[in-house]
Amino acid sequence: MVTNVDESVLDDPVGRSLSGPHAHLARRVGRAATYLADVATFCAVSTDPGDGDWADLAELLGPGAFADMFSSPAVPPPGWEPVFTLEGRQMIWPGDGPPGAPDDEPGTGVVELGQDDVPEILDLVARTQPGPFWPRTRELGTYLGVRADGALVAMAGERLRPPGWTEISAVCTVPEARGRGHAARLVGALTARIVARGERPFLHVAEANTTATALYERLGFKTRGQVTFRGFTTPDRPRS
Structure with a gap:
């Protein structure tokens, strides 16, 4: 709650x-x-x-x-x-709807990424350019991914942590795996985790990235303000 x-x-x-x-x-x-x-x-x-x-x-x-x-x-x-x-804009999850499917629900295909996955994470970041990401960025919070035939094809994770809130960031999918709902599943899984520990999710998106904004709005996020x-x-x- x-x-x-x-x-x-x-x-x-x-x-x-x-x-x-x-x-x-x-x-x-x-x-x-x-x-x-x-x-x-x-x-x-x-x-x-x-x-x-x-x-x-x-x-x-x-x-x-x-x-x-x-x-x-x-x-x-x-x-x-x-x-x-x-x-850009700052968006928050208002907490008045379902937070999405837990990442361990059967069929989601979502896995938690650990230290051993960092080389693949950095390769995915280099291919998709989701924003600033460094070798130790994973230490900021939980990072989840989707694998296809063993390869990491999509990711999202937790970044900034002002008290009571957790930012969802680094949402990315390789071009050949887009259009399959990976980003929605990952953001939904992270939202569920954040809500389960009594916090609220928020995120930032570039104003020009209307595709991402539309996705977050479909998932229930609301614009708090321009930044x-x-x-x-x-x-x-x-x-x-």
Whole structure:
């Protein structure tokens, strides 16, 4: 059963994950935080950052480094060069419908992926480009897959974990296996797992990806709000 959870933590999903369930995967300087190398590139500052917070983040990441601010609305001071901007939306499962089939229900074809599956996972990511994924990203949560003739052809998993919520991410299927309902089964299986532990699922999708948005809406997800994903390069010179 889904418990009542605070939606406001979704305004800062990276920061609240790093200070909560993912604290063991975090690196920090002052009020700035980021994930361990090879886990994720996402980083965060406080919700009301001052110059000192940006200096802390620059020290944490190093000069000329990539600062993946995810959906943070905070904009760094001059000297931080923009790398990318991508419009998207944040969607939540409202908890007013069936969460989908459990992944262990006979006939789903869904299996849990472990450490031994990482080489295949990375190969699948390289072929499908679902978004940022690194050698240790699997440590963020549970990852489920679908195999055909022994080969991994589809995957989805858990990523950000602000308190009371779990983000579903890395939803991908190889081109030759699309149109068979794999993504729907995987998202449904993850939703069922998340709900079973009293949390609520949420996810992010690029605004231009109308196919994925339509799928998530069919599965019961609702748009909570629009977000802008941003990345920057830290200043070349560290603070003195």
